[in-house]
Amino acid sequence: AQKVTQAQTEISVVEKEDVTLDCVYETRDTTYYLFWYKQPPSGELVFLIRRNSFDEQNEISGRYSWNFQKSTSSFNFTITASQVVDSAVYFCALSLFTGANSKLTFGKGITLSVRP
Amino acid sequence: GAGVSQSPSNKVTEKGKDVELRCDPISGHTALYWYRQSLGQGLEFLIYFQGNSAPDKSGLPSDRFSAERTGGSVSTLTIQRTQQEDSAVYLCASSSTGYQPQHFGDGTRLSIL
Numbered sequence: 561a562q563k564v565t566q567a568q569t570e571i572s573v574v575e576k577e578d579v580t581l582d583c584v585y586e587t588r589d590t591t592y593y594l595f596w597y598k599q600p601p602s603g604e605l606v607f608l609i610r611r612n613s614f615d616e617q618n619e620i621s622g623r624y625s626w627n628f629q630k631s632t633s634s635f636n637f638t639i640t641a642s643q644v645v646d647s648a649v650y651f652c653a654l655s656l657f658t659g660a661n662s663k664l665t666f667g668k669g670i671t672l673s674v675r676p
Numbered sequence: 677g678a679g680v681s682q683s684p685s686n687k688v689t690e691k692g693k694d695v696e697l698r699c700d701p702i703s704g705h706t707a708l709y710w711y712r713q714s715l716g717q718g719l720e721f722l723i724y725f726q727g728n729s730a731p732d733k734s735g736l737p738s739d740r741f742s743a744e745r746t747g748g749s750v751s752t753l754t755i756q757r758t759q760q761e762d763s764a765v766y767l768c769a770s771s772s773t774g775y776q777p778q779h780f781g782d783g784t785r786l787s788i789l
Contacts, residue, residue, distance in 0.1 A: 595777065605767065605780035651719065661732050662775060663709060666719040 562587045562654050566667035573642050574675050581637040581670050583652030591657035594628065594635045595664065599649040611635065612657075642674045678702070680781035682768050688787045689758060697753040697784045701770030708751050709771075709778060710743060714764035722766075725751060755786075763788045 563586040573579045585594065596608040609619065611628050619626045623640045639646055649669045655662040681700040689695055701708050710722040721735040725745045736742070740759075745751040755762055765785050769778035 597780075602782070603765070604782045605769075607777045607779060610777050653719075657775075661724050661726070662707070662771070662778070663721045663724050663732060663735075664711075664719075664778065665721070668718045 562589075562592075562656070562665040564652050564654050564665055564667035566652055566670050568670045569668070570671045570673070572673045572675065575644060576641050577674075578638060578640050579642050579672065579674075581639075581650050581652075581672070583635045583637065583667060585633050585635065585652070585654050587654060587656070589656050593655045593657070593662065595653040595655070596626065596635075596637050597651045597653060597666075599651065599669070601648070605651070608637075639672075642672075644674050644676055647672060647674045680768055680770050680779055682766075682781035682784050684784060685782060686785045686787075688789065690789050691760060692757055694754065694756045695758055695786065697755075697766050697786070699751045699753070699768030699770075699781060701749065701751070701768070702772075702779060703749075705770035705772050705779075706748065707771045707773060707776075707778075708745060709769045710751070710753050711767045711769065712764045713767055713783070717764075719767070722753070758786075758788045760788045762786060 565584045592613045594611045598606045616628050625638045627636045649671050651669045652667045653664040655664050683698045708725040713719045723743050724732040727748045728745050740756045743753045765783040767783045769780045771778045
């Protein structure tokens with residue numbers, strides 16, 4: 561079975577601070593995808609990024625960056641120079657490559673509050 | 677529409693009643709998923725459709741829950757004889773194939789009195 565652990569439950573920062581959201585996963589499969597989703601107060605889950613298990617390259621998209629390390633089974637997400645609009649719940653998730661069923665196993669989520 | 681559409685957005689019903697939740701996926705998306713989000717359990721997978729068939733129903737919590745998909749498009753999740761523990765936000769997601777990222781609707785907030 562798959563498991564995703566987001567040990568941090570709530571993080572509060574002041575605007576312009578950098579913040580890292582941690583994600584640790586467990587799976588016996590060697591081929592899988594990892595995801596981050598954002599859930600703002602409006603409620604809709606917004607897809608941010610997907611990485612596959614073959615590609616450990618870090619990725620940067622504007623103020624967002626992701627660090628994937630298979631050696632520690634971690635897929636951490638950093639927001640640089642945080643803004644109030646980044647306030648949301650962030651979910652890390654995992655799916656397997658098996659067939660076409662890419663059902664997601666989610667972590668419990670991290671509530672990020674960015675104060676002005 | 678451009679995104680996944682779910683209706684109703686909110687549903688309040690009495691314990692013991694049946695409810696139907698609807699999901700209209702993004703046009704052309706063959707894969708459709710239902711999830712449930714509750715305070716105690718987080719986000720849980722319920723059922724997966726590929727076209728009109730449901731090869732994975734492993735997340736349905738009891739036989740009171742069922743779902744169908746018609747025309748490879750709209751899906752309905754039905755909960756019979758609702759219980760208070762069914763109170764949650766029910767989320768629908770679709771993807772163009774099973775290997776592509778899932779796009780979520782706004783959800784249906786179900787409250788059982």
